Amino acid sequence: xxxxxxxxxxxxxxxxxxxxxxxxxxxxxxxxxxxxxxxxxxxxxxxxxxxxxxxxxxxxxxxxxxxxxxxxxxxxxxxxxxxxxxxxxxxxxxxxxxxxxxxxxxxxxxxxxxxxxxxxxxxxxxxxxxxxxxxxxxxxxxxxxxxxxxxxxxxxxxxxxxxxxxxxxxxxxxxxxxxxxxxxxxxxxxxxxxxxxxxxxxxxxxxxxxxxxxxxxxxxxxxxxxxxxxxxxxxxxxxxxxxxxxxxxxxxxxxxxxxxxxxxxxxxxxxxxxxxxxxxxxxxxxxxxxxxxxxxxxxxxxxxxxxxxxxxxxxxxxxxxxxxxxxxxxxxxxxxxxxxxxxxxxxxxxxxxxxxxxxxxxxxxxxxxxxxxxxxxxxxxxxxxxxxxxxxxxxxxxxxxxxxxxxxxxxxxxxxxxxxxxxxxxxxxxxxxxxxxxxxxxxxxxxxxxxxxxxxxxxxxxxxxxxxxxxxxxxxxxxxxxxxxxxxxxxxxxxxxxxxxxxxxxxxxxxxxxxxxxxxxxxxxxxxxxxxxxxxxxxxxxxxxxxxxxxxxxxxxxxxxxxxxxxxxxxxxxxxxxxxxxxxxxxxxxxxxxxxxxxxxxxxxxxxxxxxxxxxxxxxxxx
RNA sequence: GGACCCAUAGCUCAGCUUGGAUAGAGCGUCGGCCUGCGGAGCCGAAGGUCAGGGGUUCAAAUCCCCUUGGGUCCGCCA
Numbered sequence: 001x002x003x004x005x006x007x008x009x010x011x012x013x014x015x016x017x018x019x020x021x022x023x024x025x026x027x028x029x030x031x032x033x034x035x036x037x038x039x040x041x042x043x044x045x046x047x048x049x050x051x052x053x054x055x056x057x058x059x060x061x062x063x064x065x066x067x068x069x070x071x072x073x074x075x076x077x078x079x080x081x082x083x084x085x086x087x088x089x090x091x092x093x094x095x096x097x098x099x100x101x102x103x104x105x106x107x108x109x110x111x112x113x114x115x116x117x118x119x120x121x122x123x124x125x126x127x128x129x130x131x132x133x134x135x136x137x138x139x140x141x142x143x144x145x146x147x148x149x150x151x152x153x154x155x156x157x158x159x160x161x162x163x164x165x166x167x168x169x170x171x172x173x174x175x176x177x178x179x180x181x182x183x184x185x186x187x188x189x190x191x192x193x194x195x196x197x198x199x200x201x202x203x204x205x206x207x208x209x210x211x212x213x214x215x216x217x218x219x220x221x222x223x224x225x226x227x228x229x230x231x232x233x234x235x236x237x238x239x240x241x242x243x244x245x246x247x248x249x250x251x252x253x254x255x256x257x258x259x260x261x262x263x264x265x266x267x268x269x270x271x272x273x274x275x276x277x278x279x280x281x282x283x284x285x286x287x288x289x290x291x292x293x294x295x296x297x298x299x300x301x302x303x304x305x306x307x308x309x310x311x312x313x314x315x316x317x318x319x320x321x322x323x324x325x326x327x328x329x330x331x332x333x334x335x336x337x338x339x340x341x342x343x344x345x346x347x348x349x350x351x352x353x354x355x356x357x358x359x360x361x362x363x364x365x366x367x368x369x370x371x372x373x374x375x376x377x378x379x380x381x382x383x384x385x386x387x388x389x390x391x392x393x394x395x396x397x398x399x400x401x402x403x404x405x406x407x408x409x410x411x412x413x414x415x416x417x418x419x420x421x422x423x424x425x426x427x428x429x430x431x432x433x434x435x436x437x438x439x440x441x442x443x444x445x446x447x448x449x450x451x452x453x454x455x456x457x458x459x460x461x462x463x464x465x466x467x468x469x470x471x472x473x474x475x476x477x478x479x480x481x482x483x484x485x486x487x488x489x490x491x492x493x494x495x496x497x498x499x500x501x502x503x504x505x506x507x508x509x510x511x512x513x514x515x516x517x518x519x520x521x522x523x524x525x526x527x528x529x530x531x532x533x534x535x536x537x538x539x540x541x542x543x544x545x546x547x548x549x550x551x552x553x554x555x556x557x558x559x560x561x562x563x564x565x566x567x568x569x570x571x572x573x574x575x576x577x578x579x580x581x582x583x584x585x586x587x588x589x590x591x592x593x594x595x596x597x598x599x600x601x602x603x604x605x606x607x608x609x610x611x612x613x614x615x616x617x618x619x620x621x622x623x
Numbered sequence: 624g625g626a627c628c629c630a631u632a633g634c635u636c637a638g639c640u641u642g643g644a645u646a647g648a649g650c651g652u653c654g655g656c657c658u659g660c661g662g663a664g665c666c667g668a669a670g671g672u673c674a675g676g677g678g679u680u681c682a683a684a685u686c687c688c689c690u691u692g693g694g695u696c697c698g699c700c701a
Contacts, residue, residue, distance in 0.1 A: 503649040
């Protein structure tokens, strides 16, 4: 059911002979006029044909079933829709109206969040998680099969540093009452800061007093000591014990040893690493569940090493002609072995010089991007995926390009072309700089609590429903991150987020509740005694918006553009509220007018409900 | 130095993909609306060299080129 689509088809059909342009190409030129007195559908004639002036007379008086009149105004052909014909779809509108299924369902893997399991999730991950979740919801709503995965980077140096710190502390258990990922984050940051202080000190000892370089190092040292003090304040005894235990130890070789043992599959080390990484993941799941975000599969990077999948892809790349020696390490030359056509197929910018991909360090160990090649193949294989979408920050553009290029050179052309980097920009949190390594960040949980607290006081103030506070917080958090185009930087300001005025998730929920409650208080059943003369002003605007919803939904999902859906729902809510204040619905005495208006409310209720669900926002019946 | 992203009202953002009619919202500011279906609402006002310059076009916020400003990336890190 796509009412506006039908109207466009009809316009194309009736205008096609007069303009001498075929229907399909005419369809592309149909737009919506900026002002409503200009019509409901419009075609800029010069775009269609240069000789439009000769054809104006032929266009005069055209009409159809949905189109009651066309008018030529200046260079435009404007069409006006018949309220009565258009309204008819509302009489038979299904519950899932607008959630149009695609004609070509595909299998999609969506990988998102994939945060390092060494500290709690923070505001940067929040944008990733919410975009990833909504991308998955949009694709599912379109009828695709979707598999959501989280990649656990458990073989990196950062996890090894965390494990090293824990080892020096005698592998303690997290104290009860403390969230496990938070506790791990503190220990990781402490270990890291102490390591950096030690190595900086060593560097400084080798520099002459008074040298400029030494002065620079000193100011860096002051900064590190500042971070260390801040960390110590939170857990003084743990910090002191760790600092003592780390004195006089060669940290780098200890960390390397941990990596070596773990990658080699040492049983004790496997048990230890998996336990602590598991704690971090527990924390992630807990934080994200409050926002209704979950995963189908957690993939461990280490499994790819142990299973030999990484070795296999390396071996196949080793026989590639693009293999060369890069500063003593084995690497793949991605720049010279891809022609301009392949680059285009892989969406690699023309002017970009692709850095070589180091396959193996000179000590024989592998790097993240190499392992990611094996992981990409696993994602395609295990879900029989047509496309794999990686929701990853724009900063990782180059590694993502290297990944696609490497897959291509390894002979996985289809996979390379169907691997999509869904890129998003930075999140600025009121100008504050964050650093996971230094333990300086505002965690997702902190943000959630702040917003929850303010929401609670607002709900109490308005004597609202306490049980739904969580849903209001969820929509308040999602809205600002979904209403901005992903490639734009977004600023996340808690003061703005808790403003539940028009530009907010709670406003949409409020509007939904309004519409729902009108319908729930209606005691007569809906029949076809509609008064078509009553469809004017805002009511007519709303009818048009309801008619457009299937098209907006499909386009937003196919283009992975949640912001379009958000903007549309906002417009629906605004128009509905504007009308609501002017006219009565249930109290309207004329039965046919009341019927007409109830159908319109029903339409608003339906598209807000369906639209919000796609965005992961729960439409509330009471708030 | 090279690459990518961004620049629209005091602030936060739509509109740019596919050029088209008087560039739209929200916040904030100022002024109104609570005896009726949910006031988290409604109505109104002020506020713009669409970063700057050039080009293409009947037509440019939108496409192309240059410049400026901001962000990010360019590692045997992830």
